[in-house]
Amino acid sequence: EDQVTQSPEALRLQEGESSSLNCSYTVSGLRGLFWYRQDPGKGPEFLFTLYSAGEEKEKERLKATLTKKESFLHITAPKPEDSATYLCAVLDGGSQGNLIFGKGTKLSVKP
Amino acid sequence: ETGVTQTPRHLVMGMTNKKSLKCEQHLGHNAMYWYKQSAKKPLELMFVYSLEERVENNSVPSRFSPECPNSSHLFLHLHTLQPEDSALYLCASSQVGGGRHGYTFGSGTRLTVV
Numbered sequence A: 001e002d003q004v005t006q007s008p009e010a011l012r013l014q015e016g017e018s019s020s021l022n023c024s025y026t027v028s029g030l031r032g033l034f035w036y037r038q039d040p041g042k043g044p045e046f047l048f049t050l051y052s053a054g055e056e057k058e059k060e061r062l063k064a065t066l067t068k069k070e071s072f073l074h075i076t077a078p079k080p081e082d083s084a085t086y087l088c089a090v091l092d093g094g095s096q097g098n099l100i101f102g103k104g105t106k107l108s109v110k111p
Numbered sequence B: 001e002t003g004v005t006q007t008p009r010h011l012v013m014g015m016t017n018k019k020s021l022k023c024e025q026h027l028g029h030n031a032m033y034w035y036k037q038s039a040k041k042p043l044e045l046m047f048v049y050s051l052e053e054r055v056e057n058n059s060v061p062s063r064f065s066p067e068c069p070n071s072s073h074l075f076l077h078l079h080t081l082q083p084e085d086s087a088l089y090l091c092a093s094s095q096v097g098g099g100r101h102g103y104t105f106g107s108g109t110r111l112t113v114v
Helices: none
Strands: A003-007 A009-014 A019-026 A034-039 A047-051 A056-059 A064-067 A070-075 A083-093 A100-103 A106-109 B004-005 B010-013 B016-027 B031-037 B045-052 B053-057 B062-068 B073-079 B087-093 B109-113
Touching: A003 A083, A003 A100, A009 A019, A019 A034, A019 A083, A034 A064, A034 B062, A034 B087, A047 A056, A047 A064, A070 A083, B004 B087, B010 B016, B016 B031, B016 B087, B031 B073, B045 B062, B045 B073, B053 B062
Parallel strands: A009 A106, B010 B109
Antiparallel strands: A003 A019, A019 A070, A034 A047, A034 A083, A056 A064, A064 A070, A083 A100, A083 A106, B004 B016, B016 B073, B031 B045, B031 B087, B045 B053, B062 B073, B087 B109
16 A cells, blocks of 8 residues: 655754655556655645655755655744645555545744 | 636535536546545546546445546535545546646635534
């Protein structure tokens, strides 16, 4: 069965304190790994897509990396506005290509 | 504006009511999805429509009934719900097969069943 596990469940950082979020996955025939950001009361907002091991993507203070078993979302010198829930999802290998989500990591950045 | 619009944003309904959630996408996508998001759980895929045909129903109770009249509109009809059905219901759209950006989500409908 395809699975996505995110850790930690919650993370509290001081402004400027860099850290990483983890997403481990088991899926038959990975067709893409996605990172989303979700703010309270809103739908998930797309951040990155990664397709193959060794691939990296960057956007402002965020950098996503991918290995054969897991992905990391590195947050460098975070600011309070980076506070949100970060969701990881994998596109399974079926013909329809359904997104399977982890539970998310709730990030709080204090000034 | 995300390109996927959901109405209403909030809904409170009794267990004997019938209501509908609406989703509209303006992105030219040809697949649409309903997800349920509950606290401490991952997003649960409920229904998938691809090219206006339902291709997946992940064992969702019959008190939830989807409708996709065209590739831009998706409805979720609700009747005789239970309190445990209270959750955030998210609509999403994509190109068939997922696309390079995965899915585009709406802001959701916060449903409370009393």
